[in-house]
Amino acid sequence: MFGLSRRTLVGYLYVAPLLVWLALTIAYPLLSTVILSLQDIRIIGTEGSFVGVDQYRTILTSDAFWSSTGRSVIWVLGNGLAQTLAAFIAALLLREAFPGVRIARVWIILSWIVPTVVVVIIWRWMLSASGGIVNYALVSFGVVERPIGFFSTGTSAFASVILINAWRMFPFMTVIMLAGLMRIPEELYESAAVDGANAWQKFRHITLPGLQPVLFVIGLLGTLMSFNTFDVIWLLTGGGPAGSTTTLPVLIYDTAFKQYRLSRAAAMSVVTGILLLVFALTFIRLMSPRTEEQESAL
Amino acid sequence: MKRSRRASFVLIVGLAALLFVVLVPFYWIFTSSIKIPQEIIARTPTLIPQSFSLQHYDKLMNSSQFPVYLRNSTMVALATMGVTLLLCTPAAYALYRMRLPGRRTLFRIILITYAFPGILLLIPLYSMMSSLRLIDTLYALVIVNVTFAAPFAVWLLQAFFQTIPPEIEESAALDGANRLQILLHIIIPLTAPGLASVAIFAFITSWTEYMFSSVLIISEQYRTVPVGLAGIVGQYQVDWGLLLAGASVTTLPVLVLFALVGRYFISGLTAGAVKS
Numbered sequence: 001m002f003g004l005s006r007r008t009l010v011g012y013l014y015v016a017p018l019l020v021w022l023a024l025t026i027a028y029p030l031l032s033t034v035i036l037s038l039q040d041i042r043i044i045g046t047e048g049s050f051v052g053v054d055q056y057r058t059i060l061t062s063d064a065f066w067s068s069t070g071r072s073v074i075w076v077l078g079n080g081l082a083q084t085l086a087a088f089i090a091a092l093l094l095r096e097a098f099p100g101v102r103i104a105r106v107w108i109i110l111s112w113i114v115p116t117v118v119v120v121i122i123w124r125w126m127l128s129a130s131g132g133i134v135n136y137a138l139v140s141f142g143v144v145e146r147p148i149g150f151f152s153t154g155t156s157a158f159a160s161v162i163l164i165n166a167w168r169m170f171p172f173m174t175v176i177m178l179a180g181l182m183r184i185p186e187e188l189y190e191s192a193a194v195d196g197a198n199a200w201q202k203f204r205h206i207t208l209p210g211l212q213p214v215l216f217v218i219g220l221l222g223t224l225m226s227f228n229t230f231d232v233i234w235l236l237t238g239g240g241p242a243g244s245t246t247t248l249p250v251l252i253y254d255t256a257f258k259q260y261r262l263s264r265a266a267a268m269s270v271v272t273g274i275l276l277l278v279f280a281l282t283f284i285r286l287m288s289p290r291t292e293e294q295e296s297a298l
Numbered sequence: 299m300k301r302s303r304r305a306s307f308v309l310i311v312g313l314a315a316l317l318f319v320v321l322v323p324f325y326w327i328f329t330s331s332i333k334i335p336q337e338i339i340a341r342t343p344t345l346i347p348q349s350f351s352l353q354h355y356d357k358l359m360n361s362s363q364f365p366v367y368l369r370n371s372t373m374v375a376l377a378t379m380g381v382t383l384l385l386c387t388p389a390a391y392a393l394y395r396m397r398l399p400g401r402r403t404l405f406r407i408i409l410i411t412y413a414f415p416g417i418l419l420l421i422p423l424y425s426m427m428s429s430l431r432l433i434d435t436l437y438a439l440v441i442v443n444v445t446f447a448a449p450f451a452v453w454l455l456q457a458f459f460q461t462i463p464p465e466i467e468e469s470a471a472l473d474g475a476n477r478l479q480i481l482l483h484i485i486i487p488l489t490a491p492g493l494a495s496v497a498i499f500a501f502i503t504s505w506t507e508y509m510f511s512s513v514l515i516i517s518e519q520y521r522t523v524p525v526g527l528a529g530i531v532g533q534y535q536v537d538w539g540l541l542l543a544g545a546s547v548t549t550l551p552v553l554v555l556f557a558l559v560g561r562y563f564i565s566g567l568t569a570g571a572v573k574s
Contacts, residue, residue: 010477011398014388018448019404021385022411025445029422036425044428093312096301104313106560110320113556114549115506117524121531121545122323125330125538133326133343171320179568221413228415231508235528249417256421257513266421273418280413 030273037267042260055267064243065268068251069275072227075162075247079226082166084218087173094174095181105178109171116168120235123164127151154244157237161245165232169225173218180214181207213289220283227276248272324549331355331542338538354543363518364544367526371505374436374522378443378504379497385444386451386496391481393452394459395467412449416509419445424513434516442514443504450503451496457569458492458562459485491562498555499563505552523548 037055041048059065094105111119126134127150135147151157188206197205230249233239239246239254246254252272256265301309330338334349358364393401393408423442424433432438462485470480486493508524515521521529527544530537556563 007396007477008399011392011396014392014396015398015404018385018389018452019407021448022408022445025423025441026411026414026419029419029426032425033418033422036421044425089312090316093309093316096309098309098313106564108316108320109560109564110324110556113502113506113552114324115524115552116508117506117527117531118327118545118549121527121541122327124531125327125542126323131339131341131343136343167319167323175564175568224413224415228417230417231524235508235531249415252417252420253509253513256424262421262425269418269421276415276418 033266033269033273036263037270039263041263044262048263051263055264056271058264059267059271064246064251065271067243068246068248071158071245072247072249074158075229076223076226078159078162079166079169079229080219080222082163083170083173083222083226086166086170087177087218090170090174091177091181094178105175108174111168112172116231117235119164119168120232123160123167124236127160151237152241154241157241158245161233161236164236165226165229168232169222172225173222176214176218177211180211184210216287216289219287220280223279223283224276327542328546331539331546333539335539338542354539355547357540358543358547362540363521363526364523364547366519367521367523368547370436370520371523374439374443375501375504377436377440378447379500381440381444382447382451382500383493383497386448386455387486387493388481390452390455390459391485394456395462395485408449408452412453414449416446420509420513423510427514433514434520436520438514439504439507439511439522442510443500443507446507447500447503451499454496454499454563454566455489455492457566458489462488491559492566495559495563495566498559501555502552505548 038050038052039048040051040054090108094101094108126132129135129147129149129152132147134150135144138144139147148156150160184206188210189202192202192206227247228249229247230253233245233247233250234253237245239250248268252265252268255268256262329345329347331354332350332352333344333347334351334353337344337347337349389408392398393405398404427433427438427441432441466484466488467480470484475483506524507522508528511522511525512528515525523544527541527548530541530544
C-alpha cells in the first residue's frame with residue numbers, strides 16, 4: 001500500500017496515537033494562541049472582535065512586559081549559576097565510592113520529585129519571620145539582630161525565590177552531571193597525573209571537555225525548565241512585592257486570570273515563544289557538541 | 299583508588315553538607331507536624347520533638363476538605379498514568395525497535411515537546427477546554443497532565459527498549475508471532491522496570507501539577523491536593539500544624555512510589571540525557 005511495507009505501516013500506527021495527542025494538545029493550541037492574540041477577549045467564553053496587532057503594540061510598548069523579560073533573564077541566569085555550581089559539587093561528591101553511594105545516587109533527586117507546593121510550604125515555614133528556624137539560627141548566632149522578612153523587599157525576595165528554586169532543581173542537574181562525569185575514563189586522569197598535571201589542568205583539559213555533551217543538555221533543558229517556573233514564584237511571593245518577582249510566566253498568568261485580559265496574555269505568550277525559539281536556535285548553533293555522536297545515539 | 303587523609307576529610311564534610319541540605323528541610327516539616335501547636339510556634343525551636351500528637355493529622359483527615367483533594371488527585375494521577383502508558387508503550391516500541399523510516403525526525407519532535415515550556419500553552423489550553431466544556435472537570439486535568447508526562451516518558455523508555463537483544467524478537471517472529479504478540483508477550487515483560495518508571499513518573503507529574511489545576515478547576519469538590527494546600531497557605535492566619543501535616547501526607551505517596559522504582563527511573567533518565 002503506497003509503497004510502504006505492512007511492517008512500516010504497523011510501526012506508524014503505533015506512533016500515531018501519541019503524535020495525534022501531541023498535535024491536538026500542543027500544536028493546535030499554539031496556532032489558536034495566535035488567533036486569540038489578534039482579538040480583544042477579556043474573559044474566556046465571551047466574544048471578542050478582531051483588533052489586529054493592537055495587543056502586540058500594547059505589550060511591546062509596555063514597561064511591565066520588558067521589565068518582566070529582564071527579570072526572566074536574571075531568573076534564568078541566577079538559577080543556572082546556582083544550580084550548575086551546586087550540581088557540579090554534588091556530582092563530584094557522588095562520583096566517589098563510599099558506603100551507601102548507590103542509595104545516595106538515587107535519593108539525591110528527592111527535592112525534584114516532591115510537589116512544588118510542598119517545597120513552598122517547607123521554605124515558607126523555615127524562613128518565616130515569626131518563629132522560622134532560619135531566622136532563629138541567624139539571630140542566635142548573632143548574624144542579624146532581629147528576624148529578617150525574606151520576602152518583604154524586592155531584592156531579597158527575588159534572591160530567596162531563586163535559591164529555593166535552585167534547591168528544588170539542582171538534584172535533577174546533579175543526576176545528569178554525574179552520568180556525564182562517570183563517562184570520563186579514569187585512565188585519562190591517571191595518565192594526566194603521571195604527566196604531572198595539577199587539579200586545575202585536569203579540570204580544564206579532561207573534565208570540562210568530557211562534560212560538554214552533558215553541559216549542552218543541561219544548558220538547553222535547564223534554561224527552558226527554569227524559564228518555565230511558575231508555581232514556586234507564584235506561591236511564595238505572588239510576583240511581589242510590588243512586582244519585583246514577576247517573571248514572564250507570572251505576568252502571563254496574572255494578565256489572563258487576575259486582570260482578565262486573555263487576548264493580551266495570548267499575545268504575550270506568542271512573543272515569549274518567539275524569544276525562547278531565538279534563544280534555543282542560537283544555543284543549539286553555538287554550543288552543539290560534535291554531531292556524529294548524536295547521530296549514532298539513535 | 300586510595301584516598302589521602304585530606305581527601306577523605308573533604309569528602310566526608312562535603313557529603314555531610316549535602317545530606318544536610320537535601321534532607322533537613324524534610325526532617326523539619328515532618329517532625330514539626332507531630333508536635334502540639336504550642337511547641338510548633340515556641341520561641342525556641344526544638345530539633346527533637348518534645349511532644350507527640352496526631353491532632354493535626356486528625357484535623358486534616360476528619361475536619362477539612364483534604365480527603366476530597368486527596369481523592370481527586372489520586373483519580374487524576376491514576377488516569378494520567380494509564381493513558382500515558384497506553385500512548386507511550388507502542389510509540390516507544392515502534393521508535394526504538396522497528397527501524398521505522400523517519401524515526402529520527404519523530405524522535406526529535408517528541409524531544410522538542412518535552413522541552414516545551416508549559417506556560418505557553420496555558421492560555422490556549424484553557425480556552426480549548428472552555429470550548430469543549432471541560433472546565434471544572436477532572437478530565438481536563440488528565441488531558442493536560444498526559445501531554446506533559448508523555449514526551450519525557452518516551453525519552454525514559456529509550457534506555458529500556460534498546461537493551462533488548464534483537465535475536466529474541468527475531469526468533470519469536472520465526473515462530474510466527476505478529477508484532478502485537480511480540481510487543482505484548484516479549485517486549486512488555488522485558489521492559490517492565492522501564493514501564494514501571496514511566497507509570498510512576500506520570501503519576502508524580504500529575505500529583506505535583508499546580509498551574510493548570512489552579513485555573514481549570516473552579517469548584518471545591520474537584521480541587522486537587524496542590525491547589526487545596528496552596529489555598530491554606532494563602533490564608534491570613536496560617537494553621538502551620540495543619541499545613542505541615544498536609545505537606546507530609548502529600549509527600550508520602552511520592553516517597554513510597556519512588557522507593558519502588560527510583561533506581562530504574564534514574565538509570566532511564568541518565569541514559570536518555572547522555573545519549574541524546
